[in-house]
Amino acid sequence: MNVIICPGMHEIDLTKSFISGLSDFNSDIFSCLSSVKILIYLGNNLKTLSAFHILNFLFEKIEDMKSPIIFIAFSAGVVGGLQAAYLWQFLGGRVKAFIAIDGWGVPLFGNFPIHTISHDYFTHQSLLRMPGGNNNFYAQPAVEHLEIWRSPQSVRGWWVNPNLTTKSTKIYLTVSEFLHMLLKHYEKISPENQLGKGE
Template sequence: MAIAICPGFHPPSLTDEFLEAINFPAPSIRSTGCPLDGRSLFKEWVEAFGDPRNCEYKITVISYSAGGVGAIAACWLWHQAGGKIQSLIALDAWGVVLMGDFPIYRLSHDYFTHSSSSLLGLGDGGFYADPGVDHWQLWRSPHTAIGYGQIYGKTWDLKMTAAEFIRSVCGG
């Protein structure tokens, strides 16, 4: 598995804190371009992981806020070029249409954001903080955002942290 991180418009220190809290043991790339530009993100992935048709990894994409716009576009480009997407995990991608031929999971900082975003693509599962947390807290400190997570088609709707949900989706 390889991880592609697609942050939004926020101080880079928040992404540093997110990566420290999640602590993935996988090769990863942190996008540095415009979070709205899927084509630039796709090019970064090609540089990091090689030709999508020959990439040895299934890519897990984790996006935040506006980064969800570029992330979903880059996922589609990667997928159409023959690459494999393990999953797209979108944190607070409110207002972003998230649909694809690969697993998609929405995480939201509160129930309202979660329920209203589901109109733009329910995906394969989701998490919402309850009680709600600040928008930046969900990204900066996912281990402190407690709420409910569910992977649709399975029987659980468990109280957990956002970090635990992300790890469960990633298989760890």
């Protein structure tokens, strides 16, 4: 399984901090997964928004288009990343899921599961996403926009899932824990058991 990370328009140090923050959870969030290849797209300025450049990056890095991909995109990277996901799938590739972190203003629709992570409740509520989408997250207390990318291991909030079997439909955890849960889920499932759109 490939995980492609599409940062926003910000200093590269923030993305390094994001990866480091994920590694602070359970020693290394990615080492808990048996067969994950991490790809970090480091396009700068307008290339962050460019599905064409992200698609070229994927063709350079991935040998087998049928190898499943999960996108993790932040801010402006959600724009280019989501368009690249559509195109990759259109060309025969396999998109297992798309995780949009603070992709406010981007219509989050697709025929693959889309999950959202937001820096506050207002952003979580105002996202343009498919109705009935489950398995999303918002920070509580709210944090600054860049903080959710800088420190996923320390930003805490609510995992929102109406299908939870517990009494509550929300569970309190960190961004790192939420991402770990999603990645483990998608590593385990086969295509026929994949969660439905936006779940």
